[in-house]
Amino acid sequence: MQDNRFACGMGVGKETVCIETNRILDSCRDRDCYENVRVFLTECGKEIVEHTSAVRVKSACIKQANIVLDPVQFNRGFYSINIRFYIKLTFEACVGNGRSQEFDGVAVLEKRVILYGGECNANVFRSSGDFSDFCAYPEPCKKEMNLPTAVVETVEPIVLGVNVLENVNECCCCCCACDIPESVVASLNGDLPYGDDDRRYLAVSIGIFSIVRIVRPTQLVINASEYVIPDKECISPSNDDPCSVFRSMAFPVSEFGCSIGHPHNEKGSGKCGCGS
Numbered sequence: 001m002q003d004n005r006f007a008c009g010m011g012v013g014k015e016t017v018c019i020e021t022n023r024i025l026d027s028c029r030d031r032d033c034y035e036n037v038r039v040f041l042t043e044c045g046k047e048i049v050e051h052t053s054a055v056r057v058k059s060a061c062i063k064q065a066n067i068v069l070d071p072v073q074f075n076r077g078f079y080s081i082n083i084r085f086y087i088k089l090t091f092e093a094c095v096g097n098g099r100s101q102e103f104d105g106v107a108v109l110e111k112r113v114i115l116y117g118g119e120c121n122a123n124v125f126r127s128s129g130d131f132s133d134f135c136a137y138p139e140p141c142k143k144e145m146n147l148p149t150a151v152v153e154t155v156e157p158i159v160l161g162v163n164v165l166e167n168v169n170e171c172c173c174c175c176c177a178c179d180i181p182e183s184v185v186a187s188l189n190g191d192l193p194y195g196d197d198d199r200r201y202l203a204v205s206i207g208i209f210s211i212v213r214i215v216r217p218t219q220l221v222i223n224a225s226e227y228v229i230p231d232k233e234c235i236s237p238s239n240d241d242p243c244s245v246f247r248s249m250a251f252p253v254s255e256f257g258c259s260i261g262h263p264h265n266e267k268g269s270g271k272c273g274c275g276s
Contacts, residue, residue: 020219025148026115027213029251030234033243036163036203037107039089040177042190045103049164049202054094057159057204058102063088063184069117069150077119081150081212083111084175086184087157089204104188107204108175113234117148117214124217153211155255160205160246167201207246210234211256229253 041049049055064086072078087107095101124146177194185192212234229251 016221016223018219018221020217022149022215023218023220024213024215025118027211027230028113028115028232028234029209029211029230030111030113031207031209031246031249031251032109032111033160033205033207033246034107034109035205035243036165037109037206039105039107039202039204040180040192041105041202042103042188043193044101044190045091045105045202046193046198048093048095048101048103049200050198052093052095053164055162055164055202056092057089057162058092059090060157060159060206061088062086062154062157063106063187064181065152065154066181067150067152069147071147072114077116078114079117079148079150079214081113081115081152081214083113083152083212085109085111085154085157085208086180087206088184088187089159091162091202102189104190105202106180106184106188106192107206108180109206109208111208111210113212115150115212115214118216120146120216122146148214148216151213151215153256155209155252158207158246158249160207160243162202162204164200165203167198205243207243207249209252209255229256 062085066084066086068082070080070082072080085108087109089105089107090102091105092100092102177192180192211230213230
């Protein structure tokens with residue numbers, strides 16, 4: 001049985017290993033500015049906005065992101081990555097007599113990027129790994145699709161401004177309140193009504209730093225090295241002029257790295273993850 005063991009080649013050093021991993025085929029970084037995005041407010045928030053213009057944002061976080069990958073026609077190997085961010089915002093408004101009240105809302109942002117993802121004609125099957133029943137046949141292996149995988153990394157959004165605007169029934173929103181996922185609605189402090197007959201509405205300007213990459217499974221013989229943030233800017237199909245203030249901000253490179261330390265070193269916890 002010794003002769004049947006898999007080997008990575010002759011003369012492989014101790015620091016060289018065979019791995020199965022996801023290879024990054026293309027990647028880009030971007031800073032997107034979304035101006036005057038309509039906010040879907042809770043019932044309480046809609047009533048408050050109708051009677052006050054003194055509103056500020058207390059917090060903003062990305063609750064969910066949906067990613068759709070589509071091949072680009074007549075350009076083999078390239079894929080369009082359509083991303084939709086659901087941003088939960090907590091506001092504070094003056095309601096008279098020196099009192100303030102908090103309420104929640106959701107802003108929906110969309111982003112589109114085109115990256116190279118290559119082509120693959122191989123059929124991939126993987127075992128389930130469930131062998132608990134000695135006599136039963138294992139579950140049949142399911143064929144995996146040959147589409148690449150899109151990965152999006154972001155830091156928490158930066159709120160650049162908030163305005164109370166008059167409703168003129170010319171909303172160019174990318175979706176309506178009924179399109180917001182239930183998991184996002186459940187995180188709000190209040191119900192999200194589906195009507196659009198308000199006299200006024202709340203709009204926010206938001207900036208988001210992001211890294212988008214496209215990957216495929218591959219087998220490699222490698223020597224490990226530190227990952228480098230891509231220098232190439234994302235190419236957006238939109239011709240809109242981004243916010244000048246947001247353009248001037250430095251890209252937060254350190255926010256996309258994990259602090260890896262020795263387990264016995266108090267300065268380095270070795271942990272990396274996203275907050276609640």
